[in-house]
Amino acid sequence: MTVPRILIVGGGYVGMYAALRLQRRLRRELARGQVRITVADYDSYMTYQPFLPEAAAGNIEPRHVVVPLRRVLRPCEILSGRVRSVSLADRTAEFRPHEGPDYTIHYDYLVFAPGSVSRLLPIPGLTEHGIGFKTVEEAIHLRNHVLLKLDVAASTTDERVRRRALTFVFVGGGYAGVEVLGELEDMAADACRSFEGISRGDMRWVLVEASDRILPEVGPDMARWTADELRRRGIEVRTRTLLRSAENGHIVLSDGQEFDAETLVWTAGVKPHPLSCSGDLPLDEKGRVKVTATMRIQGTGFAFSAGDVAAVPDLTRPGEFCAPSAQHAVRQAGRLADNVVATMKGRPCEPYAHRNAGSVASLGLYKGVAEVYGYQVRGFPAWFMHRTYHLMRMPTFNKKSRILMDWTLGLLFPREIVSLGAFQRPRAEFEAAARTSAPTRP
Incomplete structure (x- = not known):
């Protein structure tokens, strides 16, 4: 007798929380070996993205915002590598491990949840000079990069190099862009006290947003307050503005502004993971997988997708779809897992319905903005709500405790201001030594 296998493609919010529930x-x-759960993802950990800023x-140790799948999903089979395609017709997935030959995974039930990737535009210079902000690796790189630019500015006598190093551009005024900008500006303002000759006013921070306001997730009043708060800190907020070019670090904006910058962070939206196009999954005009209100993939009785x-479908707003948010993804995962179990046992599935409770965002240490159940909160109370909510949502008591310890230590000691740039090229020193080593005579 063949043991039924549940294949979960993706170990992010939906993948990990669905596996936990299953x-x-x-x-x-x-325990009896009557079912098998397989989780396949490129990384063997889930990143809690709200804590990336x-x-x-430097408020949280980067290792503390990731959850190892092998530790929290012990009864499950974890495969590290890349799923190349998924077939509904013959219930198979082609898998490429990090090393070794590709092979085919046969499944009985499918949870398709690879998530999303950054939505890039054909802007000259963006691919070469832009930095994304969806992974913990990008968060570490960005922190090291910003601190390195402070080092460069403090060590040069060339005013042009200094001005270029101290200019930081962020494209995308949603929660991701506003949060990372607010946190990094706050960190850099704190760090520049240790760099002789650099003050907060020497740095230039620019937020570029194509629409008429930032933070579309909250109401107009709260969005205006946030923009005013950022401007009060000296941050340039440019709405109804597009990035035209970033070739050779030369920034060209649609409002006519041109200047040089060595830091360009791209947070202007996401798009469905390209894996959705690699098989026979039914897709809509935006490349998203078509599912019913029960999150069952249309035309199937065994495959599900969410996130x-x-x-x-958003049943609280007929005719619309659920926003791509962590709040929806975590709740969808639980309902999806219950529907997988119901399908296995021949029971009816239940639809997903959840009214968005609101949003919270941090703008730096002790500064925040929140809109919860229609109530607007700003400043320290909103910042406290942001930390409290996401600490409660963070998986495992282990990670909660470590993050709480990071925050406690942050109250007692200053932030580290060391740029460990060697993380990007850990073998650079070894390779340099090899090039300069003189050959020995036999």
């Missing part, structure tokens, strides 16, 4: 609901079946600012990659 291993609880199917605890007895897993704080990790980039950023899926067009999940």
